[in-house]
Amino acid sequence: MPHLPPAQGLGFRMRPSGGKSGRPAARSVHGVSEVSASWWWWSQAPLQLKNLPVNSFSLEFLTELIINLEKLENDKTFRGIIITSDCPKAFSAGVDLREICGKNPAHYTEYWKVLQDLWLRLYLSNLVLISAINGPCAAGGCLIPLTSDYRILADNPKCLIGLNETRLGISAPFWFKDPLVNIIGHRASEHALQLGLLFPPAEALQVGIVDKVVPKDQVQSTALSVMTQWLAIPDHARQLTKNMIRKPTADLLVKHRDTDIQNFVSFISRDSIQKSLQMYLAKLKQNKD
Numbered sequence: 001m002p003h004l005p006p007a008q009g010l011g012f013r014m015r016p017s018g019g020k021s022g023r024p025a026a027r028s029v030h031g032v033s034e035v036s037a038s039w040w041w042w043s044q045a046p047l048q049l050k051n052l053p054v055n056s057f058s059l060e061f062l063t064e065l066i067i068n069l070e071k072l073e074n075d076k077t078f079r080g081i082i083i084t085s086d087c088p089k090a091f092s093a094g095v096d097l098r099e100i101c102g103k104n105p106a107h108y109t110e111y112w113k114v115l116q117d118l119w120l121r122l123y124l125s126n127l128v129l130i131s132a133i134n135g136p137c138a139a140g141g142c143l144i145p146l147t148s149d150y151r152i153l154a155d156n157p158k159c160l161i162g163l164n165e166t167r168l169g170i171s172a173p174f175w176f177k178d179p180l181v182n183i184i185g186h187r188a189s190e191h192a193l194q195l196g197l198l199f200p201p202a203e204a205l206q207v208g209i210v211d212k213v214v215p216k217d218q219v220q221s222t223a224l225s226v227m228t229q230w231l232a233i234p235d236h237a238r239q240l241t242k243n244m245i246r247k248p249t250a251d252l253l254v255k256h257r258d259t260d261i262q263n264f265v266s267f268i269s270r271d272s273i274q275k276s277l278q279m280y281l282a283k284l285k286q287n288k289d
């Protein structure tokens with residue numbers, strides 16, 4: 001399994017769990033729970049996102065993420081991934097606004113295609129994906145949680161989660177909306193999407209956008225324990241079932257990819273949208289001071 005130390009500010013940490021060898025020492029005489037514990041322990045890979053300061057999706061970061069996911073998917077050692085953030089300020093701030101502000105249509109086209117690629121890879125992944133959400137995640141920052149199989153959120157008022165695009169003067173693409181509808185239902189999605197709601201932990205749990213809320217220092221251990229339950233199911237049965245449930249949603253994007261890119265490029269190129277995004281970015285920078 002590749003161990004990729006993060007480059008300056010950008011990178012991922014992927015490491016097999018376990019001892020120095022990456023696997024725990026075999027235990028021959030202990031009971032079933034010990035044997036199965038070591039079996040699942042090295043079947044999952046933690047993937048720590050690190051694109052300082054807020055894990056925003058730059059084109060470079062997206063590309064690296066896709067490459068690393070592909071490696072994990074192809075390495076049959078692994079059956080699940082726990083995705084978390086190695087940036088103290090956020091799980092992910094979503095689309096990097098600098099990628100969709102002041103650039104040209106060719107750039108917007110490339111960017112959107114790569115974002116779609118990441119979504120498809122995650123949504124249809126054969127691996128068990130658990131999001132260990134240890135920081136805020138807004139708009140595109142929900143891409144990883146919404147495509148995961150299970151979401152655990154840190155119980156901290158700063159850990160807001162939701163698709164707040166309308167507050168930026170933009171509209172969430174249908175392939176962000178669809179998984180939300182699949183997770184929290186139609187009426188709750190209508191409400192959340194139109195108002196651009198960002199849910200604090202208790203509300204996030206109540207509406208169902210996350211499955212569990214735990215103290216921040218327990219997010220990782222809870223993710224490991226949830227992973228144990230998921231890995232107790234035979235892969236082939238779980239994968240067939242996941243595919244059966246998710247394929248109709250994924251097919252919509254596959255079928256309408258090109259139109260979606262064209263819509264995005266023409267929408268994002270509008271002067272009014274550019275102005276509103278620039279104002280939002282400027283406001284983010286002002287808020288800091």
Ligand SMILES: CCCCCCCCCC/C=C\CC(=O)SCCNC(=O)CCNC(=O)[C@H](O)C(C)(C)COP(=O)(O)OP(=O)(O)OC[C@H]1O[C@@H](n2cnc3c(N)ncnc32)[C@H](O)[C@@H]1OP(=O)(O)O
Binds near residue numbers: 054136139172263
């Ligand atoms: C016909 C229709 C067709 C379809 C049309 C589709 C339309 C497009 C759809 C686009 C889809 C998704 C959109 C997005 O994902 S947009 C991004 C949304 N994200 C947010 O709103 C989050 C913004 N960030 C924050 O709220 C906060 O930064 C934070 C994450 C809560 C952290 O707060 P903090 O106080 O700890 O840190 P802060 O000082 O704010 O930030 C640190 C630096 O990071 C910069 N930054 C933050 N977020 C972004 C970002 N998304 N992109 C780029 N840069 C970002 C921030 O400006 C600070 O920078 P600096 O240190 O001042 O230089």
